[in-house]
């Protein structure tokens with residue numbers, strides 16, 4: 001319910017994305033101008049710079065850029081993927097999001113790549129503790145772990 005109240009409609013997702021992209025208000029990606037007119041072309045809002053008339057959208061330069069899926073689908077997918085301890089299969093995403101398996105697979109891999117790129121520069125230091133994770137198991141082809149004979 002919390003997620004849906006925050007990101008349950010396209011307008012809520014657009015507003016959230018706008019706040020993240022232009023924290024201090026609109027910035028023209030071309031020249032840095034700070035005034036624009038917003039109008040809708042099809043489903044998406046289009047931002048036209050008042051000074052140089054450069055047009056941009058909220059999605060340009062984000063992982064949503066080339067996608068026709070609504071932001072509600074993307075945001076829900078991000079939520080499901082980041083909340084799952086064991087990962088989410090494309091099949092599970094397909095069912096939860098009501099999209100094709102192919103679309104679910106593509107979306108999942110874009111999100112995972114974005115998460116990986118974001119974390120790429122972070123290096124763990126000092127004592128590292130892992131909690132509530134699934135580690136170990138059997139290596140494929142290795143058989144069960146050896147028992148201590150005593």
Ligand SMILES: [Zn+2]
Nearest residue numbers: 028033049052
């Ligand atoms: Zn401009």
